[in-house]
Amino acid sequence: MIYVFISLGAVALVCLIILFLVFPGRHGVPFDEKMRFAHRGLFGGEIPENSLSAFKRAVENKIAVEFDVHLTQDDKLIVFHDDDLKRMCGVDKLTDKCTYDELSALRLAGTEEKIPTFEEVLDVIGGKVPILLEIKQSKAGRNAETCRAVAEVLKQYNGKYVIESFNPMILSTMRKLLPDVSYGQLSGGIKNASHGVAGAILGFLLSNLLFNFISRPDFVAYNINNDKNVMFRLVRALGVPCYMWTVRDEQAHIKAEKYDGEIFETYN
Secondary structure (H helix, E strand, O other): OHHHHHHHHHHHHHHHHHHHHHOOOOOOOOOOOOEEEEEOOOOEOOEOOOOHHHHHHHHHOOOEEEEEEEEOOOOOEEEOOOOEOHHHHOOOOEHHHOOHHHHHOOOOOOOOOOOOEHHHHHHHHOOOOOEEEEEOOOOOOOHHHHHHHHHHHHOOOOOOEEEEEOOHHHHHHHHHHOOOOOEEEEEOOOOOOOOHHHHHHHHHHHHOOOOHHHHOOOEEEEEHHHOOOHHHHHHHHOOOOEEEEEEOOHHHHHHHOOOOEEEEOOOO
């Protein structure tokens, strides 16, 4: 009989540890309705992602936006998604290791649109629509500097916004800098967080939200293709708001309707 009690105690302990690891924050999010965020702005056709035109079009259509920020080598915040410039600008360089002058000379996807600064994007949005801001992992090892730069800019901004990141340490740092803001853990199906066995383990832990004890997120932004994940469902059962990414067709939109919002690209 004693072995039964030991086994039950061990199971209970494991459950408590898991709850501790995944338990969210309780700050909440400043939105009373289901949210639809235009992924990297409302882009498409001749309008490239994360361009000023994409954000202008979103504002004109009164649609909230999601976008990404990097810190340049010379401490300028820019709005750009990728870690390198190959896909969008045809240049084989890391985004974070370029100066702003180098980046401002480039154009997005063969258009006349340039890579905008964070301040330029905020000026276009001007508080007219909410923002879901993703802070990117710095390939130059400057996450702390990125966080401080973002916080300084946002202290001057009056519109509604929330902040997300794949990196729980970034969220922890930002919470200390801007404690009254809502923060979200990005996750879902992460397989290549870095190379080798360590990367596989890290990807597993991130995908299963087991670093929530660091970020204590107020919401989760999760890959819609991985929403059957057990830990995601547990976090959802705890009442955490969940925004699903990236919705690219009507089928995914229907699937996302049971959650608190979607991060979408134009599909109709």
